[in-house]
Amino acid sequence: MFPVERLNKIKNILTEKKQLDVSTLSSMLNVTEVTIRRDLEKLESENFLTRTHGGAVIIEETHDDNSVVQLEDDASASEHRKIIGQIASYFVNDGDVVFLGPGQVSRYIARALKGKKNLTVVTNDLLVAIDIAVHAPEVKVVCPGGELNSGDFQLYGRITESAIKNLYFNIAFVDVDGVSIQRGYTVSSLDKAYIASDVMAVSKVSIAVCDYTKFNLNSFAPLGPIQMFKTLISNEQTPEEYKEYFFKNGIQLFCTFDVYKGSMQQRG
Amino acid sequence: MPEPILELHSVSKSINNVPILQDVNFKLYKGELCVLLGENGAGKSSLIRLLSGIWQKDNGSIIIDGKEVELETPKTAAKYGIAAIQQESFIFDHLSVAENIYIRNAPQGYLKLRDKHKLNASAQKLIDELGFPLISTQRAGELNLAKRRMIEIARIATMQSNILILDEPTTSISEWESRSLFRLLREYKRKGGAILYVTQNIEQIAEDADRISIMRDGNIINSIPINAATQDNIEKMIWGQYYPDKYPKLAIPKGSELFFVEGLSTPNLLQDINFSLCQGEILGITGLVGSGRSQLAKALFGLQPITSGTFYVDRLKAQINSPHDAIMLGIAYVTEDRCGDGLFMNLSALENTFTLEEAFNNSLFTKNKFMSDLYKKYEKRVNLKVKSPKTNLFGLSGGTHQKLLLLRWFLSDARIFIFDEPTRGVDIASKVDIYNLMNDLVRKKSAIILISSSFDELVGMCDRILVLRDGRISYEAHRNKPEEFSNLYRYAVHNK
Numbered sequence A: 001m002f003p004v005e006r007l008n009k010i011k012n013i014l015t016e017k018k019q020l021d022v023s024t025l026s027s028m029l030n031v032t033e034v035t036i037r038r039d040l041e042k043l044e045s046e047n048f049l050t051r052t053h054g055g056a057v058i059i060e061e062t063h064d065d066n067s068v069v070q071l072e073d074d075a076s077a078s079e080h081r082k083i084i085g086q087i088a089s090y091f092v093n094d095g096d097v098v099f100l101g102p103g104q105v106s107r108y109i110a111r112a113l114k115g116k117k118n119l120t121v122v123t124n125d126l127l128v129a130i131d132i133a134v135h136a137p138e139v140k141v142v143c144p145g146g147e148l149n150s151g152d153f154q155l156y157g158r159i160t161e162s163a164i165k166n167l168y169f170n171i172a173f174v175d176v177d178g179v180s181i182q183r184g185y186t187v188s189s190l191d192k193a194y195i196a197s198d199v200m201a202v203s204k205v206s207i208a209v210c211d212y213t214k215f216n217l218n219s220f221a222p223l224g225p226i227q228m229f230k231t232l233i234s235n236e237q238t239p240e241e242y243k244e245y246f247f248k249n250g251i252q253l254f255c256t257f258d259v260y261k262g263s264m265q266q267r268g
Numbered sequence B: 001m002p003e004p005i006l007e008l009h010s011v012s013k014s015i016n017n018v019p020i021l022q023d024v025n026f027k028l029y030k031g032e033l034c035v036l037l038g039e040n041g042a043g044k045s046s047l048i049r050l051l052s053g054i055w056q057k058d059n060g061s062i063i064i065d066g067k068e069v070e071l072e073t074p075k076t077a078a079k080y081g082i083a084a085i086q087q088e089s090f091i092f093d094h095l096s097v098a099e100n101i102y103i104r105n106a107p108q109g110y111l112k113l114r115d116k117h118k119l120n121a122s123a124q125k126l127i128d129e130l131g132f133p134l135i136s137t138q139r140a141g142e143l144n145l146a147k148r149r150m151i152e153i154a155r156i157a158t159m160q161s162n163i164l165i166l167d168e169p170t171t172s173i174s175e176w177e178s179r180s181l182f183r184l185l186r187e188y189k190r191k192g193g194a195i196l197y198v199t200q201n202i203e204q205i206a207e208d209a210d211r212i213s214i215m216r217d218g219n220i221i222n223s224i225p226i227n228a229a230t231q232d233n234i235e236k237m238i239w240g241q242y243y244p245d246k247y248p249k250l251a252i253p254k255g256s257e258l259f260f261v262e263g264l265s266t267p268n269l270l271q272d273i274n275f276s277l278c279q280g281e282i283l284g285i286t287g288l289v290g291s292g293r294s295q296l297a298k299a300l301f302g303l304q305p306i307t308s309g310t311f312y313v314d315r316l317k318a319q320i321n322s323p324h325d326a327i328m329l330g331i332a333y334v335t336e337d338r339c340g341d342g343l344f345m346n347l348s349a350l351e352n353t354f355t356l357e358e359a360f361n362n363s364l365f366t367k368n369k370f371m372s373d374l375y376k377k378y379e380k381r382v383n384l385k386v387k388s389p390k391t392n393l394f395g396l397s398g399g400t401h402q403k404l405l406l407l408r409w410f411l412s413d414a415r416i417f418i419f420d421e422p423t424r425g426v427d428i429a430s431k432v433d434i435y436n437l438m439n440d441l442v443r444k445k446s447a448i449i450l451i452s453s454s455f456d457e458l459v460g461m462c463d464r465i466l467v468l469r470d471g472r473i474s475y476e477a478h479r480n481k482p483e484e485f486s487n488l489y490r491y492a493v494h495n496k
Helices: A003-017 A022-029 A033-045 A075-089 A104-112 A126-135 A158-165 A190-201 A240-248 B044-051 B074-079 B097-101 B116-130 B145-158 B175-190 B202-208 B231-239 B293-300 B323-328 B338-342 B349-353 B355-359 B364-381 B398-410 B428-443 B455-461 B488-493
Strands: A019-021 A049-052 A055-058 A097-100 A120-123 A140-142 A147-149 A154-156 A169-175 A178-180 A184-187 A203-209 A221-224 A231-234 A252-255 B004-015 B018-029 B033-037 B059-064 B067-069 B082-085 B163-167 B194-198 B211-216 B219-225 B257-265 B273-278 B282-287 B308-313 B316-318 B331-334 B416-420 B447-451 B464-469 B472-478
Touching (some): A003 A019, A003 A033, A019 A022, A075 A104, A075 A231, A075 B428, A097 A104, A104 A126, A104 A169, A120 A126, A126 A140, A154 A190, A158 A190, A184 A190, A190 A203, A190 A221, A240 A252, A240 B428, B018 B194, B044 B194, B082 B145, B097 B145, B116 B145, B116 B175, B145 B175, B219 B231, B231 B488, B257 B293, B273 B447, B282 B488, B293 B331, B293 B416, B293 B447, B338 B398, B428 B447, B428 B455, B464 B488, B472 B488
Parallel strands (some): A120 A140, A169 A203, A203 A231, B282 B447, B282 B464
Antiparallel strands (some): A049 A055, A178 A184, A184 A221, B004 B018, B059 B067, B464 B472
């Protein structure tokens, strides 16, 4: 049996029975106990189960009732954005001051920052702020003042802008709503565009993030030309013409490939 | 100014829609030796294949002695006076040394019959003049690489040509025999012949060269007289500026040690190679042709016998005597020769993806269904763009071939990935995909050995780069010391 297939079987069995011991699994799947142990180890590293003496218990999906607003993405969009978040987290070093622009992708970056030391995140998106408080409570969150837009829980206006201008960021992530070679980067509102420009003026590095649906899309407010960001994090479905354009023009494009299944843990 | 004997005007060539030569303009003059320089993959060998009639150009014109010609076959090329020594030797094993030397123009005896004695005698005379350790009656099949190269060199002297094209003719032969070759070339020039000499080792031929032409990205970008050339300006022209910023390099923290190689040597080439490789790391290996880069890859994968050396995987001593051993230890080898060594061109895309899975004994009934489900799932994830799983591989692009090979290994249990020239002959969009797929590997705690001749790519993607020269590690450069990354070429060529 293929290892991937076996892992899936174990997942299915465990989802149904909630807990199991190694010898039962070993006889059900007709492989040695050593193999099962390795599989369980792998599934544990994926946070699917916890190993117990002689067996394993499934980790029940904990629904964060704390989280005021649930993420509304469907499964595949969520998977894509999750990896964008993970890739983004490699750009963040311990001790940094980070700006997370308003938007869905930023909420996934927020989750991926768990475990960073001595980090400060500044955001004008209250949902991002709450996500950090829930998922990465050790990270310090700073919200600028401003006027709250009840539609998207984001802070805008003169107060927000003047607060941001007084700060300095090691890195800023700008969640963009449209990318086009001709029109450059765009966002959904003028307010959002103003804040993004203010942020980029006081940030050492600025990185654009968006999922692949934003290519060849023009949103309402222009942010700047296509060359304004030297780094963009998106998905593998990014249109080929963009991949080619970015590479030829010295712009880094990160794609969220998720193909490698990861190997079994150490041998021996 | 002497007149040009060979002219190229806007010559272009694409293979699988990947442009190999783009708008090449070039002139070769009577009585000159022009050295063609450029990094691997710049298009030098492709240009030579066009000129020797092995490949046909798509566009542009080739003019010899003022007349436009079509070089349809090697025979036509020979008819127009073009003689070539390719990078791979071209020797008939079952013929004798003498017969191989006079493959085109055997000296004829009475009634135009082949006269074996005359043939052997005149071949031996030629060999002795050149000072080569060959015997004219010996069968060519018994000879090693160096001696086969000598046959080819001797052959030059027998051919009636006025344009001579040489592709790295001195690889595998010694300094002494190289000198015989250069003597031959001087004589050839004196008689008014023109020579196009492809090499990466300019120093060896500098004395006899008249002009240097530089190739980059499928184009001849510059030609300068030899006396205007300095090491510095040549290097700059060959490698161009590095633009490593466009590569999607992730700063992944180094994990525990996965692989350690100690005192690795192979017969005749590699000597005392030591390096370690950690989780999350991309280790670059580079060097000129013949430096041993590809042989190192093969040795690590059990394809090349070693004379000494110890491997450690996960800090445990490991035996790698065959590819099977290597695969079981979690080593993957993505070969440079995708169509020849990597893929089974007669099988479908689906079958190619799962050739390794034969190792798992799966019941016959569930297997096919399972494989096609898995294939469907992953084909999207790697942006495969193959019409159906049953599509056979001919006519697919280099990028698609490479992704199929990668998919095969990505679905295996491998953790140590050896990539040999992974982006050569691959379109730009697929290149970007391949670099990002590498990130997928290192994010998930595996490690990569990236063998490449593109310094741009190495500087863009690697955490550390080892430079090989004549089978030894001549330099180790680290990403966090940018000055070390900027002078790789120097260590590939000189031994400082």
